Amino acid sequence: MQDPDPQSNAIDHAVALIYAGRTEAALHLPDQARKDIEQAQAIVQKLVVSSPKHRYFRNTLDEARAALDALPADTAPIAVH
Numbered sequence: 001m002q003d004p005d006p007q008s009n010a011i012d013h014a015v016a017l018i019y020a021g022r023t024e025a026a027l028h029l030p031d032q033a034r035k036d037i038e039q040a041q042a043i044v045q046k047l048v049v050s051s052p053k054h055r056y057f058r059n060t061l062d063e064a065r066a067a068l069d070a071l072p073a074d075t076a077p078i079a080v081h
Contacts (some may be wrong), residue, residue, distance in 0.1 A: 007047060007050075007051070010043050010044075010046075010047055010058065011043075011044065011047060011057065011060060013040075013043060014039075014040040014041075014043040014044045014047075014064070015040070015060060016059060017037065017039050017040035017043070018036075018037055018040045018060070018063060018064055018067055019034040020033075021034070021036040021037035021040065021067055022034075022037075022067055023073055024036065024065075025070070030071050030072055033071055034071055037053075037064055037067045037068050037071070038052045038068065039062045040064045040067075041061065041064040041065065041068065044057060044060050044061040044064055046059060048061050072073065
């Protein structure tokens with residue numbers, strides 16, 4: 001039996017974190033969303049450094065950055081007057 005490919009496992013984990021982050025953002029949990037998406041970005045950044053020509057890794061890194069950019073900048077509760 002062959003060991004799983006560590007790069008495949010890492011990219012799958014990162015993609016799952018991006019989707020989790022998007023779901024958390026939709027559920028108005030921006031802090032958790034940011035944490036998961038930043039973790040995904042860190043994973044994919046390492047993959048891009050190790051395999052800079054791998055298009056799927058680069059595209060996934062772009063996807064993580066876009067997901068972070070889509071999050072609200074201010075996660076403090078809105079004050080009601």
